[in-house]
Amino acid sequence: MRKGLVILLAVIMTVLPAGTALAAEDTPAAGTQDAGTVLAIDNENLYPGMDQPYSSGYMPAVAxxxxxxxxxxxxxxxxxxxSINITVDLGDASSSPFVFQNYDKTVGLKEHMVNNGAGRAKACLVELNLPLAEGRLSGRYPVTVSVQGQxxxxxxxxxxxxxxxxxxxGIDPNAPAAQDPGDADAPAGGTGGGGGAGGGEAKPKPKVMLGGYSVNPSPVLAGQEFGLSVTLQNTSDSQPIKNMKVTVSGETADIIPMGETNSFYFKKVAKQESAAIDTRLMVQQTAEPKPQKILLHVEYEGDGGTEVTSDESIVIQVKQPVRIEYDEPEIPQEVNAGDTMSVSMNVMNMGKGTVYNVRAEVEAPGLVPEGSLFLGNLESGAAKKGDLYVFxxxxxxxGADAKYGYTNGKMTLSYEDEFGEVSTQEFDFSTNINPPVINAPQEEEEEEKPETQSQWWISVLILGAVIGGILGIRYALKRRKQKAEDNEDV
Known part of the structure; x- marks a missing residue:
C-alpha cells in the first residue's frame, strides 16, 4: 500500500503547475484541436548546468x-x-536587461545524464544562454518560454x-544619479545692454543637480507611506541661485504626495551650497511591484534674473505585501505505527504580487514524510492544493514502552516574494502513535470451521433419515402386497 501511495505522490507532483522558478501556464493554440496539457517540468532530476533540481529551488544562473x-x-x-518548437519572450525591450536576438529553436526528445551521472532521464531539454545588455538595472525579470508541438x-x-x-x-535603481563632471555652464546667450553701454560679456547659467537622496523604508511597500530626503546642489563656483522652486511628484498616479504641499521654495542658494528637502509620499495599494520614478521639477533664477528650469528623477523599488492564507491541515488525533497518512494543504495568495517556491514540510518524532510538498509559484488571487504523505x-x-505515545510536531509553509525574501508560517500539531493493528484471519477461519463441520454432519443425518424413510415405506408396501397374494392362493 505504501508503494502505491508513493507512486500516487509522484503522479500528483508531476501534474502540479511546474517549476521552482517558474509558473507554468497552458495556452491552447487558437483554431486547432487542443491536445491539452502535454509537457511538465521534471522537478526531481538534476540536469547538467543546474545547481539543484527544481523541487529544491533551482534558479537560473547569472554569470x-x-x-x-x-x-x-x-x-x-x-x-x-x-520534438517541440520554442520561442522566447524577453519582455519590454526598453526595460529588459537582455540582448534581443532570435532565440527560437527546435528541441528534440532525448535521453540525458542526470544527477551527476548517477542516472539517465528522457526529456526535451531547453537550454538558453541570454547575453545581458550594457547599462542594465539590477532586479528580477521575467522570461517566457512558449512551446508549440503536435x-x-x-x-x-x-x-x-x-x-x-x-x-x-547591474546598476542599482536606488543609487543617486551621477553628477556631471566639471562646472562649465552654457552661455546665457545674447548681450546685455543698458544706460547706453555697449554689448557685455555673457555669463554662464548656474546649474542645480541632484546631490543625493534617501528613501525610508526601501523597498517601498505598496499601500504605505515612505519618507524621501533630497539634496539639491548649486554646482556653480561663481554664482548663487535665487527664487528656487522644487516640485515633487510621481511619474504615474501610483505615487502621491502625503505632506501639506509637494512644492518647496528657497529664496537663495549660495555657490557650491545645497538645499535639503524632506517630504512624505505614498504608493497606491494597486501599484505594480516594479521600479517607479519620482520626478523633481526645479525652477530658479541666475544672475540678472535669468530663468532656468531643470528636471531630475529618482527611482524607487515598489513591492507588494505578501498575503498568504491556508486551510489548516487536518492531522488525525490517533494513528497506528506502520500506516501512511495523507496531509492536505490548500494555499491561497491574497496579495497583489506573485509568490514563488511555495512548499510545505512536516517535522515530528515518529513521523517520516516521503518528501516536501512543492506547490511552485502562485499568481495573485490563485490557490493550489496538494497532498503530503507521511509514514x-x-x-x-x-524499548517497547518508548515506541508509542503522543508526539508533537509542526508543519512549516515557506515561500518567497519577488525579491527572493523567504517567509514562513508554522502550524503546531500533536497526535498519538498507537501500536500497529495486526489482523488474524487464520483464527477466524479456525473458529468458523467447527460450525461448518457441524452443519455438514447435520445435513448427512437428515439425508440418511429421508432415504431410510423411503426404503421403509417401500418395504412395508412390498410386505403388504405379498400377504395379499398369499391370501388369494388359500
Whole structure:
C-alpha cells in the first residue's frame, strides 16, 4: 500500500503547475484541436548546468555577462516527430536587461545524464544562454518560454513557462544619479545692454543637480507611506541661485504626495551650497511591484534674473505585501505505527504580487514524510492544493514502552516574494502513535470451521433419515402386497 501511495505522490507532483522558478501556464493554440496539457517540468532530476533540481529551488544562473536557463520538459503524450518548437519572450525591450536576438529553436526528445551521472532521464531539454545588455538595472525579470508541438494523431498544443531571472550585477535603481563632471555652464546667450553701454560679456547659467537622496523604508511597500530626503546642489563656483522652486511628484498616479504641499521654495542658494528637502509620499495599494520614478521639477533664477528650469528623477523599488492564507491541515488525533497518512494543504495568495517556491514540510518524532510538498509559484488571487504523505514510525526503538505515545510536531509553509525574501508560517500539531493493528484471519477461519463441520454432519443425518424413510415405506408396501397374494392362493 505504501508503494502505491508513493507512486500516487509522484503522479500528483508531476501534474502540479511546474517549476521552482517558474509558473507554468497552458495556452491552447487558437483554431486547432487542443491536445491539452502535454509537457511538465521534471522537478526531481538534476540536469547538467543546474545547481539543484527544481523541487529544491533551482534558479537560473547569472554569470559572465549572461543568464543561463535550463528547462527540462517531460511529455505526458507521444510527440509527433519527437520534438517541440520554442520561442522566447524577453519582455519590454526598453526595460529588459537582455540582448534581443532570435532565440527560437527546435528541441528534440532525448535521453540525458542526470544527477551527476548517477542516472539517465528522457526529456526535451531547453537550454538558453541570454547575453545581458550594457547599462542594465539590477532586479528580477521575467522570461517566457512558449512551446508549440503536435502529439500523435495530429492534435496541436501550446504551453508557456514563465521563469524569473535575478540580475544583481547591474546598476542599482536606488543609487543617486551621477553628477556631471566639471562646472562649465552654457552661455546665457545674447548681450546685455543698458544706460547706453555697449554689448557685455555673457555669463554662464548656474546649474542645480541632484546631490543625493534617501528613501525610508526601501523597498517601498505598496499601500504605505515612505519618507524621501533630497539634496539639491548649486554646482556653480561663481554664482548663487535665487527664487528656487522644487516640485515633487510621481511619474504615474501610483505615487502621491502625503505632506501639506509637494512644492518647496528657497529664496537663495549660495555657490557650491545645497538645499535639503524632506517630504512624505505614498504608493497606491494597486501599484505594480516594479521600479517607479519620482520626478523633481526645479525652477530658479541666475544672475540678472535669468530663468532656468531643470528636471531630475529618482527611482524607487515598489513591492507588494505578501498575503498568504491556508486551510489548516487536518492531522488525525490517533494513528497506528506502520500506516501512511495523507496531509492536505490548500494555499491561497491574497496579495497583489506573485509568490514563488511555495512548499510545505512536516517535522515530528515518529513521523517520516516521503518528501516536501512543492506547490511552485502562485499568481495573485490563485490557490493550489496538494497532498503530503507521511509514514507513521515509532518514537524510539530502544524499548517497547518508548515506541508509542503522543508526539508533537509542526508543519512549516515557506515561500518567497519577488525579491527572493523567504517567509514562513508554522502550524503546531500533536497526535498519538498507537501500536500497529495486526489482523488474524487464520483464527477466524479456525473458529468458523467447527460450525461448518457441524452443519455438514447435520445435513448427512437428515439425508440418511429421508432415504431410510423411503426404503421403509417401500418395504412395508412390498410386505403388504405379498400377504395379499398369499391370501388369494388359500
Amino acid at each position: 559572465g555577462g549572461s543568464a543561463s536557463i535550463v528547462l527540462p520538459l517531460v511529455p505526458a503524450q507521444e510527440l509527433q516527430g519527437g 502529439v500523435q494523431g495530429g492534435a496541436q498544443f501550446t504551453q508557456a513557462f514563465t521563469l524569473y531571472v535575478t540580475v544583481t550585477d 507513521v514510525s515509532t518514537l524510539d526503538s530502544s
